[in-house]
Amino acid sequence: MENNFLRVEGLSKRYAVDKPPVFENISFTIQRGEFICIIGHSGCGKSTILNVLAGLEEASAGHVFMDNREVSGPSLDRGVVFQTHALMPWLSVLSNVAFAIKSRHPDWSRARIEERALHFIDMVGLKVHAMKKPSELSGGMKQRVGIARAFSIEPKMLLLDEPFGALDALTRGVIQDELLKICAETHQTVFMITHDVDEAILLADKIFLMSNGPNAQIAEIVVNTMPKSRTRADMHHDPQFYRIRNYLVDFLVHRSKQIQASASSEKTQDTITVTPGLETVVAIKCA
Numbered sequence: 188m189e190n191n192f193l194r195v196e197g198l199s200k201r202y203a204v205d206k207p208p209v210f211e212n213i214s215f216t217i218q219r220g221e222f223i224c225i226i227g228h229s230g231c232g233k234s235t236i237l238n239v240l241a242g243l244e245e246a247s248a249g250h251v252f253m254d255n256r257e258v259s260g261p262s263l264d265r266g267v268v269f270q271t272h273a274l275m276p277w278l279s280v281l282s283n284v285a286f287a288i289k290s291r292h293p294d295w296s297r298a299r300i301e302e303r304a305l306h307f308i309d310m311v312g313l314k315v316h317a318m319k320k321p322s323e324l325s326g327g328m329k330q331r332v333g334i335a336r337a338f339s340i341e342p343k344m345l346l347l348d349e350p351f352g353a354l355d356a357l358t359r360g361v362i363q364d365e366l367l368k369i370c371a372e373t374h375q376t377v378f379m380i381t382h383d384v385d386e387a388i389l390l391a392d393k394i395f396l397m398s399n400g401p402n403a404q405i406a407e408i409v410v411n412t413m414p415k416s417r418t419r420a421d422m423h424h425d426p427q428f429y430r431i432r433n434y435l436v437d438f439l440v441h442r443s444k445q446i447q448a449s450a451s452s453e454k455t456q457d458t459i460t461v462t463p464g465l466e467t468v469v470a471i472k473c474a
């Protein structure tokens with residue numbers, strides 16, 4: 188049954204009146220528990236969309252509804268993780284996470300807050316480092332603290348802006364696995380920006396493809412038809428992986444530009460949902 192947990196209607200963003208909009212008339216829905224990745228070229232407006240969903244930025248037109256309530260400013264219902272972790276350097280790992288929990292539950296006792304904080308710190312494998320300050324941690328560990336902090340407020344939605352962009356491949360892999368495990372356990376709804384097509388195929392249920400800006404669109408939605416049980420180590424053995432991967436790369440290399448050109452002449456573009464992983468590709472036009 189469809190349950191449009193997040194509903195985006197006719198979203199546009201223009202930073203200056205004499206400039207074309209970064210993106211225009213964007214509409215999509217996200218179901219509860221879905222993991223969405225959005226990919227597109229640099230500057231097409233991915234971070235701007237994420238910031239509007241977070242309530243950190245105002246759209247020039249359109250609306251965002253989460254759980255049937257209009258988003259109009261930041262809220263603890265949405266946990267955000269950026270590429271840089273923004274931890275408080277004078278606080279320990281434990282206190283950084285506890286601080287977030289205290290803002291969510293100001294009436295909780297210190298013991299209860301610390302117990303909850305340790306639970307999430309343990310989830311990202313950092314329990315033995317709980318008393319360390321951020322300066323004593325590696326970049327990957329700091330990023331994990333950021334993820335623990337975002338999860339600890341138990342947001343209705345997690346918004347991730349290239350959270351692993353600055354990490355080496357090995358650390359990135361470990362954290363991707365942790366994120367998959369946590370999302371499987373908690374059925375967290377996630378909207379994540381990535382430039383890495385393999386990461387998108389590993390993590391996402393659906394991949395939103397954004398055409399180039401200005402006047403960017405969400406041109407297509409790729410349904411990830413690979414089994415949910417996929418792992419980094421084995422997904423390359425599935426023939427679906429290469430079909431999906433080739434489709435995403437072809438979009439980024441060729442079609443994102445063509446779609447931008449036709450969108451500026453036609454104005455409104457329909458979002459198409461596609462299943463390139465299946466041998467018979469199904470394309471559904473959405474209004």
Ligand SMILES: Nc1ncnc2c1ncn2[C@@H]1O[C@H](COP(=O)(O)OP(=O)(O)OP(=O)(O)O)[C@@H](O)[C@H]1O
Pocket residue numbers: 202209227228229230231232233234235236400
């Ligand atoms: N505060 C701002 N004022 C003016 N223009 C802005 C502002 N923020 C973003 N832009 C412009 O809006 C466009 C979209 O930026 P945005 O950061 O959303 O793109 P992006 O797809 O996330 O890029 P990247 O992948 O490089 O992070 C860019 O052309 C950028 O220069």
